[in-house]
Amino acid sequence: xxxxxxxxxxxxxxxxxxxxxxxxxxxxxxxxxxxxxxxxxxxxxxxxxxxxxxxxxxxxxxxxxxxxxxxxxxxxxxxxxxxxxxxxxxxxxxxxxxxxxxxxxxxxxxxxxxxxxxxxxxxxxxxxxxxxxxxxxxxxxxxxxxxxxxxxxxxxxxxxxxxxxxxxxxxxx
Amino acid sequence: xxxxxxxxxxxxxxxxxxxxxxxxxxxxxxxxxxxxxxxxxxxxxxxxxxxxxxxxxxxxxxxxxxxxxxxxxxxxxxxxxxxxxxxxxxxxxxxxxxxxxxxxxxxxxxxxxxxxxxxxxxxxxxxxxxxxxxxxxxxxxxxxxxxxxxxxxxxxxxxxxxxxxxxxxxxxx
DNA sequence: GTCTATACCCGGATAGAC
DNA sequence: GTCTATCCGGGTATAGAC
Numbered sequence: 001x002x003x004x005x006x007x008x009x010x011x012x013x014x015x016x017x018x019x020x021x022x023x024x025x026x027x028x029x030x031x032x033x034x035x036x037x038x039x040x041x042x043x044x045x046x047x048x049x050x051x052x053x054x055x056x057x058x059x060x061x062x063x064x065x066x067x068x069x070x071x072x073x074x075x076x077x078x079x080x081x082x083x084x085x086x087x088x089x090x091x092x093x094x095x096x097x098x099x100x101x102x103x104x105x106x107x108x109x110x111x112x113x114x115x116x117x118x119x120x121x122x123x124x125x126x127x128x129x130x131x132x133x134x135x136x137x138x139x140x141x142x143x144x145x146x147x148x149x150x151x152x153x154x155x156x157x158x159x160x161x162x163x164x165x166x167x168x169x170x171x172x173x
Numbered sequence: 174x175x176x177x178x179x180x181x182x183x184x185x186x187x188x189x190x191x192x193x194x195x196x197x198x199x200x201x202x203x204x205x206x207x208x209x210x211x212x213x214x215x216x217x218x219x220x221x222x223x224x225x226x227x228x229x230x231x232x233x234x235x236x237x238x239x240x241x242x243x244x245x246x247x248x249x250x251x252x253x254x255x256x257x258x259x260x261x262x263x264x265x266x267x268x269x270x271x272x273x274x275x276x277x278x279x280x281x282x283x284x285x286x287x288x289x290x291x292x293x294x295x296x297x298x299x300x301x302x303x304x305x306x307x308x309x310x311x312x313x314x315x316x317x318x319x320x321x322x323x324x325x326x327x328x329x330x331x332x333x334x335x336x337x338x339x340x341x342x343x344x345x346x
Numbered sequence: 347g348t349c350t351a352t353a354c355c356c357g358g359a360t361a362g363a364c
Numbered sequence: 365g366t367c368t369a370t371c372c373g374g375g376t377a378t379a380g381a382c
Binding site: 029032033034044045048053054 | 374375376377378379
């Protein structure tokens with residue numbers, strides 16, 4: 001899985017890719033500078049020749065995630081149902097990255113410019129541009145997604161039906 | 174702030190109360206056995222005479238949180254708008270505890286029995302008992318809440334208006 | 347650009363004296 | 365039920381040799 005097309009050097013990109021694999025495989029606890037370095041056959045201190053610190057590494061991960069996510073939206077037909085499927089599908093396929101992307105304030109200066117907007121635009125489009133309704137829709141989608149990722153729906157819950165019920169009411173039939 | 178009425182000994186309750194204060198004040202990173210002990214004037218190893226391990230301490234915090242939360246719901250008039258205010262208000266008043274309560278699977282064996290149901294019942298009631306719609310409403314409320322706590326709405330966003338827009342569509346006018 | 351060595355933090359938990 | 369001493373693990377990051 002290639003990382004984002006930014007101004008990273010090839011070696012830095014290799015580090016970010018390794019970090020991403022590690023994050024997906026083991027979650028945030030596995031994402032240490034030592035383990036990332038180990039994965040590409042170097043020692044942790046060498047990473048600092050390519051990236052200033054761990055925050056920069058995480059920002060690169062978040063940027064790459066937004067680019068992928070926007071891409072997933074752009075490959076749909078743009079209908080609310082398709083966007084909802086893409087949203088949930090991306091998060092279920094990359095749960096730890098999705099958490100990293102949503103569980104803290106965005107470090108916008110370090111993101112690839114425009115990528116947040118690319119990811120948000122389809123949601124705004126689905127509700128015709130009303131910003132309050134777009135935020136409500138996003139909150140619903142994020143809530144469904146993160147509660148599912150966090151194992152908070154009971155075993156017998158019909159998550160598809162809950163998605164459908166919410167989408168029908170927020171978007172209208 | 175007193176902790177829950179469980180089978181905790183008085184000393185254990187003191188520990189849990191200290192942990193809660195520490196969590197609220199400093200977030201999860203501040204919640205170490207050493208710091209909790211320090212707050213009540215003992216050393217960390219002494220905690221293990223009262224609670225088996227850190228997981229038990231966290232479960233006690235979550236139980237107490239659910240009890241408070243259910244109580245906040247029960248003090249409303251039960252209308253959807255009042256429940257929404259209580260939900261958001263509780264989370265904004267206790268952000269770190271709210272996160273602890275929602276960001277991982279519930280350790281139900283260690284919770285005070287029935288407290289999860291007490292907290293969930295008002296939400297189910299607000300939608301007339303339809304479980305799919307109740308989950309959609311919960312997802313919306315949690316999504317609004319956690320995105321606000323995580324600083325993910327832009328500075329100019331009208332969060333009240335987004336709540337109102339979502340509630341109107343999910344509950345109906 | 348890599349390494350070793352290291353400085354400096356932090357954490358959970360246990361053993362055994364009192 | 366408290367303590368001290370300790371064991372174990374972890375982490376980010378820097379200095380300086382090569």
